Amino acid sequence: MASMTNLIFLFVFLIIIAVAVKISFYFNKKRLIKKLNENWGKFSESPYDLETSKFYNRFNNQREIKDFYALDDETWKDLDLNELFEVINRTVTPIGSQILYDLLRNPRTSSDELNKREKIITSFTENVPLRQNVQVTLLSLAKLPAKYLAYSLWHPLPDKPKYAFVFYFLSALSLWLPVLVILNYIHWGIIALLFAINSIIYTFYEKKLSKFVVSFKFLSELINASRKISNLLPVEFSEIITELKNEIKHTKTISKKVYSLQFDDTTNVFVGYYNMYTLSSITSFLTAINSLKKNIQSLRHIFEIVGYIDAMIAIASYRKQFPNFCRPLFNSNDDKFNIEKIYHPLIIEPVSNDFNFESKNILLTGSNMSGKTTFLKTVSLNAVMAQTLNMCMANKYAAPFLKVISSIGKADDLMSGKSYYMAEVESILKIVNASQTNVVHLFIIDEIFRGTNSIERTAASIEVLKYLANKKDFTIVATHDLQLTKILQENYRNYHFREEMTDGGLHFDYKLHSGTATSKNAIALLEYVGYPKSIVDGAKKLI
Structure with a gap:
């Protein structure tokens, strides 16, 4: 009778524990959803630094260049795309942050992938419960060590050593020796000796395997999260569901083999000494290594x-914050490029402009601070956004698929010993060489050859810009050199920005106007900021 009572008590106790765990999960999920809703459509600084976000793009560098135009480092820097990425990045996992970064680095060349992205983004925008449940599932991967998964999955895995059986033997011995000590079969000093031997092995191999071990312990969570997500997604995600479930089938044995790596907590002193004594993290990894290699493509x-x-959920959140955007229209006519009310995505109070490439080649003139460089970046940034996020900060964006290459912000490269002018020469040569390919480009150039004397600058600029006026590519060049506007008027259409000098100082409207700039403000700026009158007057007499 007493034993039956104890069994009933145990059964009731287990039910209470199960209910308590269920309630705890419920309220924890509710708390997470509340936090996610509070952050939805708002900028919040990502916990994942920029270097972490680059991992996938950096390590997965053996891809065939197909269906996308990779942005070079110079163009990425010129267009302030790090800043744009940080504004868009509302991902909850380091994995999502890395994929989003890679997505921005690789503008697409066809509508198929962009239409797929649009469908997914729209689903997460409209189906709030779906988005919430998926994000809660993703939060299980929101751990910084998971950032190394890209390194581990795209780096060559080490081979399992032929003497691995020694590690397994020493690991098993470490568990049996304490029993033998308790039974007085051996002296405890044998344990100390084994600990010393295993410590040496652990220290040596831990350096070689640490990044793999640290990241692969999240593989079980990644596989588990992917399984949950595949069950959460509705039928419109059928392609993704099928792909996930097919890949998950190949990972069943891996999930079991790497499970013990989850207990490899390097921040816990006890766990650290335990792994050192038993070699458990090393043997677990070596046990899984062949399965990892076999199924690496699935992982x-x-x-x-x-x-x-x-990444798609992050883009949906970004769109929520900035609803004044349009979806791009990609045309097969490579001569048409029309934009209406386009504005810079990183400026808080931007001024919009309309622009129609009546000529494929444009010369922009205007005084200092009038908005030339900002306009160059506005057009090129939106071209990148069109072919990555399927959105533009404009009322209308109609253009062909373009490969964007820029030459804007040059500086002396002290590390390589390159002068400002040499860096500029190499940058322009990259554009000249690109113009010889069959790809349609958007070339962005700010102050061509500014790093040399005016006579040679003008001569070189004329010939380079004539060469680029090839009827295939779109070229926008900002310049202070008004001679270029006259000499190249048969090749380039002129636009300008203007300003107005008032008693209150300089006023810029930042609006694009047809024709060549007629005003100059360089000396006026000297006067405005307080240069001595003799300098200002003397300068005026010289022009």
Whole structure:
């Protein structure tokens, strides 16, 4: 009778524990959803630094260049795309952050992938419960060590050493020796000796395997999260669901083999000494290594799909914050490029402009601070956004698919010993060489050859710009050199920005106007900021 009572008591106790755990999960999920809703459509600084976000793009560098135009480092820097990425990045996982960064670095060349992204973004925008449940699932991967998964999945895995059986033997011995000590079969000093031997092995191999071990312990969570997500997604995600489930089938044994790595907590002193004594993290990794190699493509694909979903949700949140955008219209006519009310995505109170490439080649003139460089970046940034996010900060954007290459912000490269002018020469040569390919480009050039004397600058600029006026590419050049506007008027159409000098100082409207700039403000700026009158008057007499 007493034993029956105890069994009933135990059964009731287990039910209470199960209910308590269920309630705890419920309120924890509710708390997470509340936080996600509070952050939705708002900028919040990502916990993942820029270097972390670059991992996937950096390590997955053996891809065939297909269906996308990769942005070079110079263009990425010129267009302030790091800043744009940080504004868009509302991902909840380091995996999503890495996929979003890679997505921005690689503008697409066809509508198929962009239409797919649009469908997913729209679903997460309209189906709030779906988005919430997926994000809660993704939060299980919101741990910084997971950032190393890209390194581990795209780096060559080490081979399992032929003497691995020694590690397994020493690991098993470490568990049996304490029993033998308790039974007085051996002296405890044997344990101390084994600890010393295993410590040396652990220290040596831990350096070689640490990044793999640290990241692969999240593989079980990644696989588990992908399984949950595949069950959460509705039928309109059928392609992603099928891909995920097919890849998950190949990872069942991996999930079991790497499970023990989850307990490799380097911040816990006890766990650290335990791993050192038993070699458990090393033997667990070596046990899984052949399965990892065999199914590495499936693991990579799961990584990419899960990160992709996180990235699409981040874009949906960005759109919520900035609803004044349009979806791009990509035309097959390579001569048409029309934009209406386009504005810079990073300026708080931007001024919009209309622009129609009546000629494929444009010369922009205007005084200092009038808005030339900002306009160059506005057009090129929106071209990148069109082919990555399927959105533009404009009322209308109609253009062909373009490869954007820029030459804007040059500086002396002290590390390589390159002067400002040499850096500029190499940058322009990159554009000249690109113009010889069959790809349609958007070339952006700010103050061509400004790093040399005026006579040679003008001569070189004329010939380079004539060469670029090839009827294939779109070229926008900002310049202070008014000679270029006259000499190249048959090749380039002129536009300008203007300003007005008032008693209150200089006023800029930042609006694009047809024709060549007629005003100059360089000397007026000297006077405005307080240069001595003799300098200002003397300068005026010289012009």
